[in-house]
Amino acid sequence: MTTLDNLFGTFLPELDDLPTVLRLGTRRSKLARTQSQWFADRLVTALGLVAPGREFRVELVEVVTPGDLSAAAGTPLTSLGGTGVFVSALRDAVLRGDCDFAVHSLKDLPNAGPEGLTLACVPPRECPADVLIGRDDLGFDELPPGSVIGTGSPRRAAQMRALRRDIEVVGIRGNVDTRIGKVTSGEVDAVVLALAGLRRIGRHAEATHVFTSEQMLPAPGQGALAVECSPSSVALLAALRLVDDRITRACVLAERALLARLEAGCAAPVGALATYEDETLTLTAFAGSIDGVTSIRRSATAPLGDPRPDEPDATTLGRALAGQMLDDGAALLIPVPDPLPAADEVVAREGDS
Numbered sequence: 001m002t003t004l005d006n007l008f009g010t011f012l013p014e015l016d017d018l019p020t021v022l023r024l025g026t027r028r029s030k031l032a033r034t035q036s037q038w039f040a041d042r043l044v045t046a047l048g049l050v051a052p053g054r055e056f057r058v059e060l061v062e063v064v065t066p067g068d069l070s071a072a073a074g075t076p077l078t079s080l081g082g083t084g085v086f087v088s089a090l091r092d093a094v095l096r097g098d099c100d101f102a103v104h105s106l107k108d109l110p111n112a113g114p115e116g117l118t119l120a121c122v123p124p125r126e127c128p129a130d131v132l133i134g135r136d137d138l139g140f141d142e143l144p145p146g147s148v149i150g151t152g153s154p155r156r157a158a159q160m161r162a163l164r165r166d167i168e169v170v171g172i173r174g175n176v177d178t179r180i181g182k183v184t185s186g187e188v189d190a191v192v193l194a195l196a197g198l199r200r201i202g203r204h205a206e207a208t209h210v211f212t213s214e215q216m217l218p219a220p221g222q223g224a225l226a227v228e229c230s231p232s233s234v235a236l237l238a239a240l241r242l243v244d245d246r247i248t249r250a251c252v253l254a255e256r257a258l259l260a261r262l263e264a265g266c267a268a269p270v271g272a273l274a275t276y277e278d279e280t281l282t283l284t285a286f287a288g289s290i291d292g293v294t295s296i297r298r299s300a301t302a303p304l305g306d307p308r309p310d311e312p313d314a315t316t317l318g319r320a321l322a323g324q325m326l327d328d329g330a331a332l333l334i335p336v337p338d339p340l341p342a343a344d345e346v347v348a349r350e351g352d353s
């Protein structure tokens with residue numbers, strides 16, 4: 001893990017050209033604002049260590065996306081093309097120069113980035129686990145047979161059904177608060193969410209079960225953030241690089257490389273998690289049918305002594321594991337039609353695949 005203390009005394013001449021006020025584009029949601037502010041604070045701290053004489057500030061610039069507007073109007077997200085709408089509005093704001101950089105939830109980023117933007121920084125990852133929030137403090141194993149669990153994610157549905165065939169999964173959408181509200185209101189018995197998101201908005205204490213990585217593999221990149229800016233902003237790139245965590249970067253590169261290759265070969269929901277220990281990168285992945293009947297889970301490792309930002313070995317590991325899974329039958333995992341009957345409205349993946 002990168003500790004900011006290591007930066008003390010680092011001399012970066014590129015920073016001479018960095019403007020004192022940096023504009024960070026963010027969506028308006030509580031989660032987006034909190035994670036943008038978290039990153040802004042970390043960046044200012046890092047800059048304070050390497051350029052103590054100057055007082056940098058990060059200003060949050062709110063970007064209203066078509067996705068936010070339609071969510072308020074109740075339009076289903078599916079009709080807008082999924083989470084991509086949130087991401088592209090932010091990206092456009094950076095490309096137009098309305099802001100200097102943007103912070104995204106890495107798991108919501110489509111695999112291919114647009115021309116004119118670069119993945120400048122992957123800060124240290126939050127816990128990537130998924131959690132359950134159950135009614136009456138009930139954990140996943142304590143929910144009675146027939147319990148109804150809400151999630152918009154085929155990945156979460158497939159893995160929960162693989163664990164328990166006696167529960168029902170229904171599609172829900174909305175922001176984190178809305179989804180938790182469906183448990184409080186009794187519409188569903190439980191919902192599943194990313195622990196990282198709950199932590200960021202300070203509601204993690206409401207979790208009644210934390211899924212282990214044996215029970216449920218997260219979405220590739222879950223818990224990590226991605227910071228994008230123009231590759232021509234040399235001073236900004238140097239600044240953002242201060243907060244980059246090379247181990248998180250290597251892990252998410254492996255997970256995303258796997259996803260890219262699997263998505264091309266099979267339409268099944270995918271979970272993946274890479275961890276780094278003893279100079280070894282370990283990648284574990286799941287692909288399964290949404291009814292939980294068929295699934296495939298594989299693991300592979302690669303030595304990775306000194307993961308550098310664009311470490312090709314991580315990508316190679318992800319591609320190789322995906323190839324092995326396709327050879328072992330993942331290509332045959334085709335989702336059943338109309339997998340998640342909606343509790344209240346049209347099912348949307350909301351990006352938490």
Ligand SMILES: NCc1[nH]cc(CCC(=O)O)c1CC(=O)O
Pocket residue numbers: 105106107108176192193194195196197198221222223224350351352353
């Ligand atoms: N798709 C929505 C989304 N995008 C990022 C997070 C928070 C977790 C993260 O940063 O990975 C969430 C909420 C969720 O999945 O519960």
